[in-house]
Amino acid sequence: MASFQIRFLLRNGIAALCAVSLCAPPALAQSVLRDAETEAFFDEISRPIVAASGLDPANVDIVLINDKSVNAFVAGGQTVYIHSGLINTASTANEVQGVIAHELGHIEGGHVIRYGDGMKAASGISIASLVLAAAAIAAGAAEAGMAIMQAGQRAAIGKFLAFSRVQESVADASGARYLSKAGITGRGSVNFFKKLQNHEFRLGIPQEDSYDRTHPLSGERITVLEDTYKADPAWEAPINPKWESDFQRIKAKLQGYIADPNATLRDYPETNTSVAGHYARAYAWHKAAYPDKALNEANILVSRNPDDPYFLELQGQILLESGRPKDALASLRRAVDLTSNQPLIAAIFGHALIATEDKNNLTEAERVLRSAVAKDNNNPFAWYQLGVVYEANGDTPRAALASAERYLMEGAPQLALPNAA
Known part of the structure:
Protein backbone atom coordinates (compact mmCIF):
# COMPACT_ATOMS: atom_id res chain seq x y z
CA MET A 1 0.00 0.00 0.00
CA LYS A 253 -4.13 9.60 4.06
CA LEU A 254 -4.35 7.57 7.28
CA GLN A 255 -8.06 6.98 6.81
CA GLY A 256 -7.51 6.10 3.17
CA TYR A 257 -4.91 3.54 4.20
CA ILE A 258 -6.64 1.78 7.10
CA ALA A 259 -10.38 2.30 6.52
CA ASP A 260 -12.72 0.46 4.19
CA PRO A 261 -12.50 2.17 0.78
CA ASN A 262 -16.27 2.70 0.65
CA ALA A 263 -16.17 4.54 3.96
CA THR A 264 -13.31 6.72 2.76
CA LEU A 265 -15.07 7.55 -0.51
CA ARG A 266 -18.17 8.45 1.47
CA ASP A 267 -16.25 10.78 3.78
CA TYR A 268 -14.17 12.25 0.94
CA PRO A 269 -16.46 12.35 -2.12
CA GLU A 270 -15.22 13.57 -5.49
CA THR A 271 -16.82 16.95 -4.81
CA ASN A 272 -14.08 17.42 -2.20
CA THR A 273 -11.25 18.84 -4.30
CA SER A 274 -8.98 19.71 -1.37
CA VAL A 275 -5.55 18.16 -0.97
CA ALA A 276 -6.99 15.97 1.79
CA GLY A 277 -9.78 14.83 -0.51
CA HIS A 278 -7.43 13.78 -3.31
CA TYR A 279 -5.09 12.15 -0.79
CA ALA A 280 -7.83 10.05 0.81
CA ARG A 281 -9.30 8.95 -2.51
CA ALA A 282 -5.88 8.01 -3.92
CA TYR A 283 -5.36 5.62 -1.03
CA ALA A 284 -8.94 4.32 -1.15
CA TRP A 285 -8.85 3.61 -4.90
CA HIS A 286 -5.43 1.98 -4.60
CA LYS A 287 -6.61 -0.20 -1.72
CA ALA A 288 -9.71 -1.15 -3.71
CA ALA A 289 -7.50 -2.19 -6.69
CA TYR A 290 -8.40 0.64 -9.03
CA PRO A 291 -4.87 1.75 -9.95
CA ASP A 292 -5.92 4.12 -12.74
CA LYS A 293 -8.27 6.04 -10.47
CA ALA A 294 -5.67 6.11 -7.70
CA LEU A 295 -3.01 7.36 -10.09
CA ASN A 296 -5.33 10.06 -11.40
CA GLU A 297 -5.79 11.43 -7.87
CA ALA A 298 -2.01 11.35 -7.30
CA ASN A 299 -1.37 13.05 -10.63
CA ILE A 300 -3.70 15.89 -9.66
CA LEU A 301 -1.73 16.41 -6.45
CA VAL A 302 1.61 16.42 -8.29
CA SER A 303 0.27 18.87 -10.87
CA ARG A 304 -0.69 21.21 -8.02
CA ASN A 305 2.75 21.04 -6.44
CA PRO A 306 5.41 19.25 -8.52
CA ASP A 307 7.99 19.70 -5.77
CA ASP A 308 6.03 18.16 -2.92
CA PRO A 309 8.07 15.02 -2.11
CA TYR A 310 5.14 13.22 -0.51
CA PHE A 311 2.92 13.70 -3.57
CA LEU A 312 5.77 12.34 -5.70
CA GLU A 313 6.25 9.44 -3.29
CA LEU A 314 2.56 8.56 -3.56
CA GLN A 315 2.60 8.81 -7.36
CA GLY A 316 5.72 6.66 -7.61
CA GLN A 317 4.54 3.96 -5.25
CA ILE A 318 1.17 3.62 -6.97
CA LEU A 319 3.05 3.09 -10.24
CA LEU A 320 5.41 0.63 -8.57
CA GLU A 321 2.67 -1.42 -6.97
CA SER A 322 0.66 -1.37 -10.18
CA GLY A 323 3.45 -3.25 -11.96
CA ARG A 324 5.13 -0.23 -13.54
CA PRO A 325 8.44 0.07 -11.64
CA LYS A 326 10.31 1.71 -14.50
CA ASP A 327 7.68 4.47 -14.71
CA ALA A 328 7.93 4.97 -10.93
CA LEU A 329 11.65 5.76 -10.90
CA ALA A 330 11.48 9.43 -11.90
CA SER A 331 8.93 10.34 -9.21
CA LEU A 332 10.65 8.37 -6.46
CA ARG A 333 14.12 9.59 -7.38
CA ARG A 334 12.87 13.18 -7.21
CA ALA A 335 11.18 12.52 -3.85
CA VAL A 336 14.43 11.08 -2.47
CA ASP A 337 16.39 14.10 -3.69
CA LEU A 338 13.90 16.59 -2.24
CA THR A 339 14.01 14.93 1.19
CA SER A 340 17.80 14.42 1.26
CA ASN A 341 17.40 10.66 1.05
CA GLN A 342 14.61 10.23 3.60
CA PRO A 343 15.06 6.57 4.66
CA LEU A 344 11.48 5.35 4.19
CA ILE A 345 11.17 6.94 0.75
CA ALA A 346 14.67 5.75 -0.18
CA ALA A 347 13.67 2.18 0.68
CA ILE A 348 10.72 2.39 -1.70
CA PHE A 349 12.96 3.86 -4.42
CA GLY A 350 15.48 1.06 -3.88
CA HIS A 351 12.68 -1.48 -4.22
CA ALA A 352 11.57 0.13 -7.49
CA LEU A 353 15.11 0.00 -8.88
CA ILE A 354 15.31 -3.71 -8.05
CA ALA A 355 11.82 -4.38 -9.45
CA THR A 356 12.84 -3.13 -12.90
CA GLU A 357 14.98 -6.30 -13.13
CA ASP A 358 17.63 -4.21 -14.85
CA LYS A 359 21.06 -5.13 -13.46
CA ASN A 360 22.29 -1.67 -14.40
CA ASN A 361 20.10 -0.30 -11.60
CA LEU A 362 21.61 -2.45 -8.85
CA THR A 363 24.54 -0.11 -8.17
CA GLU A 364 22.19 2.82 -7.55
CA ALA A 365 19.87 0.60 -5.52
CA GLU A 366 22.73 -0.50 -3.26
CA ARG A 367 23.88 3.09 -2.72
CA VAL A 368 20.38 4.33 -1.90
CA LEU A 369 19.54 1.42 0.42
CA ARG A 370 22.85 1.54 2.27
CA SER A 371 22.19 5.21 2.95
CA ALA A 372 18.65 4.39 4.11
CA VAL A 373 19.74 1.83 6.72
CA ALA A 374 22.58 4.10 7.85
CA LYS A 375 20.07 6.87 8.62
CA ASP A 376 17.37 4.58 10.01
CA ASN A 377 18.65 1.22 11.20
CA ASN A 378 15.19 0.19 12.38
CA ASN A 379 13.73 -0.41 8.92
CA PRO A 380 13.31 -4.13 8.11
CA PHE A 381 11.91 -3.38 4.64
CA ALA A 382 15.08 -1.50 3.66
CA TRP A 383 17.27 -4.29 5.06
CA TYR A 384 15.30 -6.86 3.07
CA GLN A 385 15.73 -4.91 -0.17
CA LEU A 386 19.43 -4.43 0.53
CA GLY A 387 19.75 -8.18 1.04
CA VAL A 388 18.15 -8.73 -2.36
CA VAL A 389 20.77 -6.47 -3.94
CA TYR A 390 23.63 -8.27 -2.19
CA GLU A 391 22.25 -11.64 -3.26
CA ALA A 392 21.90 -10.50 -6.87
CA ASN A 393 25.52 -9.36 -6.79
CA GLY A 394 26.67 -12.70 -5.38
CA ASP A 395 27.66 -11.16 -2.02
CA THR A 396 26.25 -13.97 0.12
CA PRO A 397 27.78 -12.91 3.49
CA ARG A 398 26.30 -9.41 3.33
CA ALA A 399 23.00 -10.81 2.09
CA ALA A 400 22.88 -13.06 5.16
CA LEU A 401 23.77 -10.15 7.45
CA ALA A 402 20.98 -8.02 5.95
CA SER A 403 18.54 -10.90 6.48
CA ALA A 404 19.65 -11.26 10.09
CA GLU A 405 19.07 -7.54 10.71
CA ARG A 406 15.65 -7.76 9.11
CA TYR A 407 14.51 -10.78 11.13
CA LEU A 408 15.71 -9.27 14.41
CA MET A 409 13.59 -6.17 13.77
CA GLU A 410 10.61 -8.34 12.93
CA GLY A 411 10.93 -10.19 16.23
CA ALA A 412 12.08 -13.48 14.73
CA PRO A 413 15.46 -14.25 16.36
CA GLN A 414 15.16 -17.92 15.42
CA LEU A 415 15.42 -16.84 11.77
CA ALA A 416 18.04 -14.18 12.42
CA LEU A 417 20.43 -16.60 14.15
CA PRO A 418 21.27 -18.91 11.20
CA ASN A 419 21.76 -15.91 8.93
CA ALA A 420 24.04 -14.23 11.46
CA ALA A 421 26.01 -17.47 11.87
Whole structure:
Protein backbone atom coordinates (compact mmCIF):
# COMPACT_ATOMS: atom_id res chain seq x y z
CA MET A 1 0.00 0.00 0.00
CA ALA A 2 1.30 3.42 -0.94
CA SER A 3 3.56 5.26 1.49
CA PHE A 4 2.78 3.42 4.71
CA GLN A 5 4.99 0.60 5.94
CA ILE A 6 4.07 -1.74 8.79
CA ARG A 7 6.23 -3.36 11.43
CA PHE A 8 5.30 -4.99 14.71
CA LEU A 9 5.83 -3.51 18.15
CA LEU A 10 6.58 -6.18 20.74
CA ARG A 11 6.25 -5.39 24.42
CA ASN A 12 6.66 -8.06 27.05
CA GLY A 13 6.25 -7.37 30.74
CA ILE A 14 6.61 -3.58 30.59
CA ALA A 15 4.35 -0.94 32.05
CA ALA A 16 2.37 1.34 29.79
CA LEU A 17 0.78 4.58 30.95
CA CYS A 18 -2.26 5.66 28.95
CA ALA A 19 -3.25 9.22 28.18
CA VAL A 20 -6.95 8.38 28.19
CA SER A 21 -9.06 5.77 29.87
CA LEU A 22 -11.31 4.66 27.03
CA CYS A 23 -9.17 1.79 25.80
CA ALA A 24 -8.20 -1.72 26.65
CA PRO A 25 -4.63 -2.22 27.88
CA PRO A 26 -2.12 -2.14 25.01
CA ALA A 27 -1.65 -5.54 23.40
CA LEU A 28 1.64 -7.37 23.61
CA ALA A 29 2.10 -7.12 19.85
CA GLN A 30 0.80 -4.21 17.80
CA SER A 31 1.58 -3.00 14.34
CA VAL A 32 3.48 0.24 13.91
CA LEU A 33 2.58 2.40 10.92
CA ARG A 34 5.56 4.15 9.37
CA ASP A 35 5.11 6.96 6.87
CA ALA A 36 7.68 9.63 6.02
CA GLU A 37 5.22 12.53 5.93
CA THR A 38 3.46 11.50 9.15
CA GLU A 39 6.73 11.13 11.03
CA ALA A 40 7.93 14.52 9.78
CA PHE A 41 4.63 16.05 10.91
CA PHE A 42 4.86 14.53 14.38
CA ASP A 43 8.43 15.78 14.70
CA GLU A 44 7.46 19.31 13.66
CA ILE A 45 4.45 19.74 15.95
CA SER A 46 6.13 18.09 18.96
CA ARG A 47 9.56 19.72 18.73
CA PRO A 48 8.69 22.97 20.59
CA ILE A 49 6.81 21.03 23.29
CA VAL A 50 9.65 18.57 23.77
CA ALA A 51 12.13 21.44 24.08
CA ALA A 52 9.86 23.12 26.64
CA SER A 53 9.81 19.92 28.69
CA GLY A 54 13.59 20.00 28.98
CA LEU A 55 14.06 16.86 26.87
CA ASP A 56 16.15 16.73 23.69
CA PRO A 57 13.91 16.61 20.59
CA ALA A 58 16.52 14.42 18.89
CA ASN A 59 15.91 11.72 21.51
CA VAL A 60 12.09 11.73 21.56
CA ASP A 61 10.08 9.71 19.04
CA ILE A 62 6.37 9.83 18.27
CA VAL A 63 5.23 6.44 16.96
CA LEU A 64 1.90 5.71 15.25
CA ILE A 65 0.14 2.45 16.23
CA ASN A 66 -2.44 0.81 13.98
CA ASP A 67 -5.26 0.59 16.52
CA LYS A 68 -8.70 2.16 16.22
CA SER A 69 -9.07 2.79 19.96
CA VAL A 70 -8.61 6.34 21.26
CA ASN A 71 -5.36 6.06 23.16
CA ALA A 72 -1.79 7.25 23.59
CA PHE A 73 0.81 5.93 26.00
CA VAL A 74 4.44 5.72 27.02
CA ALA A 75 6.14 2.46 27.85
CA GLY A 76 9.61 3.37 29.01
CA GLY A 77 12.31 5.34 27.23
CA GLN A 78 11.44 8.55 25.42
CA THR A 79 8.85 7.31 22.94
CA VAL A 80 5.22 8.43 22.75
CA TYR A 81 2.88 5.93 21.11
CA ILE A 82 -0.28 7.29 19.48
CA HIS A 83 -3.10 5.08 18.23
CA SER A 84 -4.54 5.72 14.78
CA GLY A 85 -7.97 5.96 16.43
CA LEU A 86 -6.80 9.04 18.31
CA ILE A 87 -5.75 10.74 15.07
CA ASN A 88 -9.12 9.87 13.56
CA THR A 89 -10.94 11.31 16.58
CA ALA A 90 -8.91 14.52 16.83
CA SER A 91 -10.13 17.51 14.83
CA THR A 92 -6.96 19.60 14.93
CA ALA A 93 -3.20 19.33 15.23
CA ASN A 94 -3.52 21.39 18.41
CA GLU A 95 -5.57 18.61 20.01
CA VAL A 96 -2.84 16.10 19.17
CA GLN A 97 -0.27 18.48 20.68
CA GLY A 98 -2.25 18.45 23.93
CA VAL A 99 -2.03 14.66 24.04
CA ILE A 100 1.70 14.68 23.25
CA ALA A 101 2.30 17.26 25.99
CA HIS A 102 0.51 15.04 28.51
CA GLU A 103 2.58 11.99 27.53
CA LEU A 104 5.79 14.00 27.77
CA GLY A 105 4.73 14.74 31.35
CA HIS A 106 4.83 11.01 32.03
CA ILE A 107 8.30 10.75 30.46
CA GLU A 108 9.78 13.75 32.27
CA GLY A 109 8.24 12.60 35.54
CA GLY A 110 9.69 9.10 35.18
CA HIS A 111 6.24 7.65 35.79
CA VAL A 112 6.88 4.32 34.08
CA ILE A 113 9.97 3.84 36.23
CA ARG A 114 7.96 4.74 39.34
CA TYR A 115 5.13 2.41 38.34
CA GLY A 116 6.67 -0.21 40.61
CA ASP A 117 6.36 2.12 43.60
CA GLY A 118 2.59 2.07 43.31
CA MET A 119 2.56 -1.69 42.89
CA LYS A 120 4.83 -2.11 45.91
CA ALA A 121 2.62 0.00 48.17
CA ALA A 122 -0.49 -1.88 47.06
CA SER A 123 1.24 -5.23 47.50
CA GLY A 124 2.23 -4.29 51.07
CA ILE A 125 -1.41 -3.74 51.99
CA SER A 126 -2.44 -6.95 50.26
CA ILE A 127 0.19 -9.08 52.01
CA ALA A 128 -0.63 -7.57 55.42
CA SER A 129 -4.33 -8.35 54.95
CA LEU A 130 -3.51 -11.95 54.01
CA VAL A 131 -1.44 -12.40 57.17
CA LEU A 132 -4.23 -11.02 59.38
CA ALA A 133 -6.83 -13.10 57.56
CA ALA A 134 -4.76 -16.27 58.04
CA ALA A 135 -4.42 -15.52 61.74
CA ALA A 136 -8.17 -15.03 62.12
CA ILE A 137 -8.94 -18.25 60.25
CA ALA A 138 -6.40 -20.15 62.35
CA ALA A 139 -8.14 -18.85 65.47
CA GLY A 140 -11.44 -20.29 64.24
CA ALA A 141 -12.97 -17.08 62.88
CA ALA A 142 -13.19 -18.12 59.23
CA GLU A 143 -15.84 -15.57 58.25
CA ALA A 144 -13.92 -12.73 59.87
CA GLY A 145 -10.76 -13.92 58.11
CA MET A 146 -12.44 -13.85 54.71
CA ALA A 147 -13.83 -10.38 55.41
CA ILE A 148 -10.35 -9.13 56.35
CA MET A 149 -8.91 -10.64 53.17
CA GLN A 150 -11.55 -9.03 50.91
CA ALA A 151 -11.20 -5.66 52.62
CA GLY A 152 -7.44 -5.82 52.21
CA GLN A 153 -7.72 -6.57 48.49
CA ARG A 154 -10.08 -3.63 48.01
CA ALA A 155 -7.73 -1.36 49.93
CA ALA A 156 -4.74 -2.52 47.86
CA ILE A 157 -6.55 -1.88 44.59
CA GLY A 158 -7.72 1.50 45.85
CA LYS A 159 -4.17 2.43 46.84
CA PHE A 160 -2.83 1.61 43.39
CA LEU A 161 -5.65 3.40 41.55
CA ALA A 162 -5.09 6.51 43.67
CA PHE A 163 -1.38 6.36 42.81
CA SER A 164 -2.26 6.12 39.10
CA ARG A 165 -4.70 9.05 39.27
CA VAL A 166 -2.06 11.24 40.91
CA GLN A 167 0.38 10.44 38.11
CA GLU A 168 -2.24 11.37 35.51
CA SER A 169 -2.97 14.67 37.24
CA VAL A 170 0.74 15.45 37.43
CA ALA A 171 1.11 14.67 33.70
CA ASP A 172 -1.84 16.98 32.94
CA ALA A 173 -0.22 19.83 34.88
CA SER A 174 3.18 19.18 33.30
CA GLY A 175 1.67 19.15 29.82
CA ALA A 176 0.00 22.48 30.49
CA ARG A 177 3.33 23.91 31.60
CA TYR A 178 5.09 22.72 28.44
CA LEU A 179 2.43 24.16 26.14
CA SER A 180 2.60 27.48 27.97
CA LYS A 181 6.38 27.65 27.71
CA ALA A 182 6.19 26.77 24.01
CA GLY A 183 3.61 29.53 23.44
CA ILE A 184 1.01 27.00 22.23
CA THR A 185 -2.63 27.38 23.23
CA GLY A 186 -4.21 24.75 25.46
CA ARG A 187 -7.57 25.02 23.70
CA GLY A 188 -6.87 21.80 21.83
CA SER A 189 -6.10 19.94 25.04
CA VAL A 190 -9.39 21.04 26.61
CA ASN A 191 -11.33 20.29 23.44
CA PHE A 192 -9.93 16.78 23.23
CA PHE A 193 -10.84 16.02 26.83
CA LYS A 194 -14.37 17.21 26.03
CA LYS A 195 -14.45 14.68 23.19
CA LEU A 196 -13.41 11.98 25.66
CA GLN A 197 -16.07 13.11 28.11
CA ASN A 198 -18.77 12.86 25.43
CA HIS A 199 -17.53 9.38 24.60
CA GLU A 200 -17.73 8.43 28.28
CA PHE A 201 -21.33 9.63 28.34
CA ARG A 202 -22.17 7.49 25.30
CA LEU A 203 -20.55 4.45 26.90
CA GLY A 204 -22.51 5.00 30.09
CA ILE A 205 -19.41 5.42 32.25
CA PRO A 206 -20.44 6.81 35.67
CA GLN A 207 -19.37 10.42 36.13
CA GLU A 208 -19.92 10.79 39.86
CA ASP A 209 -16.72 9.36 41.31
CA SER A 210 -13.28 8.45 39.98
CA TYR A 211 -12.39 6.28 42.99
CA ASP A 212 -12.30 3.00 41.05
CA ARG A 213 -10.57 4.43 37.96
CA THR A 214 -6.92 4.66 36.91
CA HIS A 215 -7.58 8.17 35.54
CA PRO A 216 -9.49 11.13 36.93
CA LEU A 217 -12.85 11.66 35.24
CA SER A 218 -12.58 13.73 32.09
CA GLY A 219 -14.95 16.29 33.62
CA GLU A 220 -12.60 16.73 36.59
CA ARG A 221 -9.62 17.15 34.29
CA ILE A 222 -11.46 19.68 32.11
CA THR A 223 -12.35 21.83 35.12
CA VAL A 224 -8.75 21.93 36.36
CA LEU A 225 -7.20 22.42 32.93
CA GLU A 226 -9.60 25.15 31.83
CA ASP A 227 -8.73 27.19 34.90
CA THR A 228 -5.03 26.64 34.24
CA TYR A 229 -5.08 27.34 30.51
CA LYS A 230 -7.41 30.36 30.59
CA ALA A 231 -5.07 32.12 33.02
CA ASP A 232 -2.15 31.54 30.64
CA PRO A 233 -1.22 34.18 28.01
CA ALA A 234 -0.80 31.38 25.45
CA TRP A 235 -4.55 30.66 25.66
CA GLU A 236 -5.18 33.37 23.06
CA ALA A 237 -2.24 32.34 20.84
CA PRO A 238 -3.37 31.65 17.26
CA ILE A 239 -3.10 28.14 15.93
CA ASN A 240 -0.40 27.42 13.36
CA PRO A 241 -2.16 27.27 9.95
CA LYS A 242 0.53 25.06 8.40
CA TRP A 243 0.26 22.49 11.19
CA GLU A 244 -3.51 22.42 10.86
CA SER A 245 -3.36 22.07 7.07
CA ASP A 246 -0.74 19.32 7.35
CA PHE A 247 -2.87 17.53 9.93
CA GLN A 248 -5.80 17.32 7.53
CA ARG A 249 -3.47 15.70 4.98
CA ILE A 250 -2.16 13.22 7.54
CA LYS A 251 -5.63 12.36 8.76
CA ALA A 252 -6.94 11.85 5.22
CA LYS A 253 -4.13 9.60 4.06
CA LEU A 254 -4.35 7.57 7.28
CA GLN A 255 -8.06 6.98 6.81
CA GLY A 256 -7.51 6.10 3.17
CA TYR A 257 -4.91 3.54 4.20
CA ILE A 258 -6.64 1.78 7.10
CA ALA A 259 -10.38 2.30 6.52
CA ASP A 260 -12.72 0.46 4.19
CA PRO A 261 -12.50 2.17 0.78
CA ASN A 262 -16.27 2.70 0.65
CA ALA A 263 -16.17 4.54 3.96
CA THR A 264 -13.31 6.72 2.76
CA LEU A 265 -15.07 7.55 -0.51
CA ARG A 266 -18.17 8.45 1.47
CA ASP A 267 -16.25 10.78 3.78
CA TYR A 268 -14.17 12.25 0.94
CA PRO A 269 -16.46 12.35 -2.12
CA GLU A 270 -15.22 13.57 -5.49
CA THR A 271 -16.82 16.95 -4.81
CA ASN A 272 -14.08 17.42 -2.20
CA THR A 273 -11.25 18.84 -4.30
CA SER A 274 -8.98 19.71 -1.37
CA VAL A 275 -5.55 18.16 -0.97
CA ALA A 276 -6.99 15.97 1.79
CA GLY A 277 -9.78 14.83 -0.51
CA HIS A 278 -7.43 13.78 -3.31
CA TYR A 279 -5.09 12.15 -0.79
CA ALA A 280 -7.83 10.05 0.81
CA ARG A 281 -9.30 8.95 -2.51
CA ALA A 282 -5.88 8.01 -3.92
CA TYR A 283 -5.36 5.62 -1.03
CA ALA A 284 -8.94 4.32 -1.15
CA TRP A 285 -8.85 3.61 -4.90
CA HIS A 286 -5.43 1.98 -4.60
CA LYS A 287 -6.61 -0.20 -1.72
CA ALA A 288 -9.71 -1.15 -3.71
CA ALA A 289 -7.50 -2.19 -6.69
CA TYR A 290 -8.40 0.64 -9.03
CA PRO A 291 -4.87 1.75 -9.95
CA ASP A 292 -5.92 4.12 -12.74
CA LYS A 293 -8.27 6.04 -10.47
CA ALA A 294 -5.67 6.11 -7.70
CA LEU A 295 -3.01 7.36 -10.09
CA ASN A 296 -5.33 10.06 -11.40
CA GLU A 297 -5.79 11.43 -7.87
CA ALA A 298 -2.01 11.35 -7.30
CA ASN A 299 -1.37 13.05 -10.63
CA ILE A 300 -3.70 15.89 -9.66
CA LEU A 301 -1.73 16.41 -6.45
CA VAL A 302 1.61 16.42 -8.29
CA SER A 303 0.27 18.87 -10.87
CA ARG A 304 -0.69 21.21 -8.02
CA ASN A 305 2.75 21.04 -6.44
CA PRO A 306 5.41 19.25 -8.52
CA ASP A 307 7.99 19.70 -5.77
CA ASP A 308 6.03 18.16 -2.92
CA PRO A 309 8.07 15.02 -2.11
CA TYR A 310 5.14 13.22 -0.51
CA PHE A 311 2.92 13.70 -3.57
CA LEU A 312 5.77 12.34 -5.70
CA GLU A 313 6.25 9.44 -3.29
CA LEU A 314 2.56 8.56 -3.56
CA GLN A 315 2.60 8.81 -7.36
CA GLY A 316 5.72 6.66 -7.61
CA GLN A 317 4.54 3.96 -5.25
CA ILE A 318 1.17 3.62 -6.97
CA LEU A 319 3.05 3.09 -10.24
CA LEU A 320 5.41 0.63 -8.57
CA GLU A 321 2.67 -1.42 -6.97
CA SER A 322 0.66 -1.37 -10.18
CA GLY A 323 3.45 -3.25 -11.96
CA ARG A 324 5.13 -0.23 -13.54
CA PRO A 325 8.44 0.07 -11.64
CA LYS A 326 10.31 1.71 -14.50
CA ASP A 327 7.68 4.47 -14.71
CA ALA A 328 7.93 4.97 -10.93
CA LEU A 329 11.65 5.76 -10.90
CA ALA A 330 11.48 9.43 -11.90
CA SER A 331 8.93 10.34 -9.21
CA LEU A 332 10.65 8.37 -6.46
CA ARG A 333 14.12 9.59 -7.38
CA ARG A 334 12.87 13.18 -7.21
CA ALA A 335 11.18 12.52 -3.85
CA VAL A 336 14.43 11.08 -2.47
CA ASP A 337 16.39 14.10 -3.69
CA LEU A 338 13.90 16.59 -2.24
CA THR A 339 14.01 14.93 1.19
CA SER A 340 17.80 14.42 1.26
CA ASN A 341 17.40 10.66 1.05
CA GLN A 342 14.61 10.23 3.60
CA PRO A 343 15.06 6.57 4.66
CA LEU A 344 11.48 5.35 4.19
CA ILE A 345 11.17 6.94 0.75
CA ALA A 346 14.67 5.75 -0.18
CA ALA A 347 13.67 2.18 0.68
CA ILE A 348 10.72 2.39 -1.70
CA PHE A 349 12.96 3.86 -4.42
CA GLY A 350 15.48 1.06 -3.88
CA HIS A 351 12.68 -1.48 -4.22
CA ALA A 352 11.57 0.13 -7.49
CA LEU A 353 15.11 0.00 -8.88
CA ILE A 354 15.31 -3.71 -8.05
CA ALA A 355 11.82 -4.38 -9.45
CA THR A 356 12.84 -3.13 -12.90
CA GLU A 357 14.98 -6.30 -13.13
CA ASP A 358 17.63 -4.21 -14.85
CA LYS A 359 21.06 -5.13 -13.46
CA ASN A 360 22.29 -1.67 -14.40
CA ASN A 361 20.10 -0.30 -11.60
CA LEU A 362 21.61 -2.45 -8.85
CA THR A 363 24.54 -0.11 -8.17
CA GLU A 364 22.19 2.82 -7.55
CA ALA A 365 19.87 0.60 -5.52
CA GLU A 366 22.73 -0.50 -3.26
CA ARG A 367 23.88 3.09 -2.72
CA VAL A 368 20.38 4.33 -1.90
CA LEU A 369 19.54 1.42 0.42
CA ARG A 370 22.85 1.54 2.27
CA SER A 371 22.19 5.21 2.95
CA ALA A 372 18.65 4.39 4.11
CA VAL A 373 19.74 1.83 6.72
CA ALA A 374 22.58 4.10 7.85
CA LYS A 375 20.07 6.87 8.62
CA ASP A 376 17.37 4.58 10.01
CA ASN A 377 18.65 1.22 11.20
CA ASN A 378 15.19 0.19 12.38
CA ASN A 379 13.73 -0.41 8.92
CA PRO A 380 13.31 -4.13 8.11
CA PHE A 381 11.91 -3.38 4.64
CA ALA A 382 15.08 -1.50 3.66
CA TRP A 383 17.27 -4.29 5.06
CA TYR A 384 15.30 -6.86 3.07
CA GLN A 385 15.73 -4.91 -0.17
CA LEU A 386 19.43 -4.43 0.53
CA GLY A 387 19.75 -8.18 1.04
CA VAL A 388 18.15 -8.73 -2.36
CA VAL A 389 20.77 -6.47 -3.94
CA TYR A 390 23.63 -8.27 -2.19
CA GLU A 391 22.25 -11.64 -3.26
CA ALA A 392 21.90 -10.50 -6.87
CA ASN A 393 25.52 -9.36 -6.79
CA GLY A 394 26.67 -12.70 -5.38
CA ASP A 395 27.66 -11.16 -2.02
CA THR A 396 26.25 -13.97 0.12
CA PRO A 397 27.78 -12.91 3.49
CA ARG A 398 26.30 -9.41 3.33
CA ALA A 399 23.00 -10.81 2.09
CA ALA A 400 22.88 -13.06 5.16
CA LEU A 401 23.77 -10.15 7.45
CA ALA A 402 20.98 -8.02 5.95
CA SER A 403 18.54 -10.90 6.48
CA ALA A 404 19.65 -11.26 10.09
CA GLU A 405 19.07 -7.54 10.71
CA ARG A 406 15.65 -7.76 9.11
CA TYR A 407 14.51 -10.78 11.13
CA LEU A 408 15.71 -9.27 14.41
CA MET A 409 13.59 -6.17 13.77
CA GLU A 410 10.61 -8.34 12.93
CA GLY A 411 10.93 -10.19 16.23
CA ALA A 412 12.08 -13.48 14.73
CA PRO A 413 15.46 -14.25 16.36
CA GLN A 414 15.16 -17.92 15.42
CA LEU A 415 15.42 -16.84 11.77
CA ALA A 416 18.04 -14.18 12.42
CA LEU A 417 20.43 -16.60 14.15
CA PRO A 418 21.27 -18.91 11.20
CA ASN A 419 21.76 -15.91 8.93
CA ALA A 420 24.04 -14.23 11.46
CA ALA A 421 26.01 -17.47 11.87
